Amino acid sequence: MHEILKREVLVPNTVYLKVEAPEIARKAKPGQFVILRVDEVGERFPLSLSGWDKNEGTLEVLFLIMGRSTMKLSSLKEGDCIMDVVGPLGRPTEVESYGNAMCVCSTFGVGPTITLAKALKGRGNRVISVMEAKDATYLFWEDKLKRVSDETHVVLGDGSRGKHRQASQFVKEYLESGNKLDRVFVFGRVFTMMECSQATKPFEVKTIVGLTPIMVDGTGMCGCCRVSVGGETKFTCVDGPEFDGHLVDWELLIKRKRAYLKEEAQAFDLWQLDNLRRIAELSELPGRVSVV
């Protein structure tokens, strides 16, 4: 059992939790994830680590409410417990001295990006961060990201900050105007990762993406999270979760992420019906957003 020490709804549908997990916190590194199971009937699902504190013995996660499991998790209060937390899983990010490193993030990718940017700076990189959000309502942790970046750019989907509406447009123009990048990292929505990878490809800037397919065990046992990278099948949980964005078969990833749309909607609706009171008690009413 892992107690929730802090819970915050950062922006609509986006929840932050600080969870007690001393053994995992001791070993966590940027790029890794945990598998959670909220209760006895719960499914196993992965969340990227958004932070950890070895001394405090805590982990931080940040997630979008997308289905029954994330809805259930979001409805837990401070002092409640999560039944199972397993980790740290996956290979850590390769953090080296690249030179100019760009970190692009959207929604739940903001958390892991902050831990990575901090590590990159620790290795002497110049960190250029790009944050994408739908509009100002969905913007969070801009100051946190600024603190660990040399340069921070915000791109809003309604065009209210600067001329770009998508992070990929920004990345493309940044490279077109002659800026040199040695490595790009993208965490967050699949479309952000896919489009940024497409933007950097002509410039041959190696682009690392953190994939989030559906998982079950998370330890290489089932193969549910298989993706195709450079024509080879890889298991995201043990071979990843980070891969070369120029080699990922994005169409396959998106189709596999959507495989259970019908079941997810059914499970979500049923849970809401059964938990009207619990939902009413929450100060912010969460909705449900697209899986991809």
Next chain:
Amino acid sequence: MAEKSKLNLNRVPIPKQAPDERKRNFDEVALGYADEQALEEVSRCIMCKKPGCKDGCPVNVDIPEFIKAIGAGDMPEAVRILKNRNSLPGICGRVCPQETQCEMTCNLAKKGGPIAIGRLERYVADWERVHPEVREQQKERISLSGRKVAVVGSGPAALTSAADLAKLGYSVVIFEALHVAGGVLMYGIPEFRLPKVIVQGEVGYVKSLGVEIKLNHVIGKIATVDELLESGFDAIFLAPGAGAPMFLDIPGENLSGIYSANEFLTRTNLMKAYRFPEYDTPIQVGRRVAVFGAGNVAMDASRCALRFGAEEVYIVYRRSKTEMPARLEERENAEEEGVIFKLLTNPSKFIGDERGRVRAVELYEMALGEPDASGRPRPVRKPGSEFIMEVDTAIPALGTRPNPIIPSTTKGLELTKWGTVLTDEVTGRTSKDRVWCGGDMATGAATVISAMGAGRRAATDIDALLKK
């Protein structure tokens, strides 16, 4: 007991749910002997002077003695004898391949009617489960040696070694990666063959010996093998199972609706997808299901598919019936329930729809040629025999490769060319000091009882070495 002069070779059949009924539910298929059936079966035993059965058992259960105790109506004594050598009798009585072990070496086997030792074992174990006071009375007084052993995994090899070591006075901690203990007994073998309450009963017994079980601990991640050694464990027994599923390596294999047998069975058994949406984990089983491979896991997957309501379930196998690796009993159960065997057939590619879901598989026919390295006739592709079969769900059940997490994080652990841990067959020792290995991680996919045998041998060797 029977007189030698009038041998009774009629094994008492075990009552089962009827095929038409059972293929639509996940309840246990075999129902177990009633008292009179068990006594009738016991009465066939001729109490040989030189019993063959014992030699056929990988953990040397004193079979004639426990059978005698049942016959004498002394069930607590039968339990004591059985558990003296086997900590997991409820499991072994259900899933051991007795026909190639104790029942094969039973002296009555030569005459065609071996004693149904597995069914009797199950009878004793099930009796114990509803008589917890017996377990309490038989609780051994253990004097702790002060030595600590870590066991990685909680499947049959791990539970056996943990129980043996605990009885010898070691403080044992089991590290299990999943959220429940039992390993393949929980995620792999279906409820209708091995009810999970039975597995948890046996896990409870191991715990009652003082073994501590840490769930959700992936060794190699949360702590490495070396860190365990440094933290004060005197020895480590690695029994994490095989792990990584193999695929067919043909085009289209990553379409949705194609599950490795491991994923299909894990969703079904561990996550209880058959109770979705009461349980959160979904599974998609269409009208037509094809399972590739013909081992016990393929039989389990095909029979689960039927229970999910599939109309046609096929086992697609590239060799013929005689080469099938599955136990005869499992094959018969699958056949009775209506699984269709497509033999001498192999897939060449999967075909998907516009949403990335599998909708068909291209198959071709095989002919049997000269014997190959395994001694079995080599299947050869028949040119021009390709055909398309429509399927909604496809399940490759081709076996597993060792999981890379422990080998890649442990210094000095030598591997074989198959990626299994190089292990001494008799002692279970690895190339690394104070580290033993057993079960699928050492041998590749095998049976529950052979893993238990490895757990026992490693426990014996660990004890011998640590006592020095």
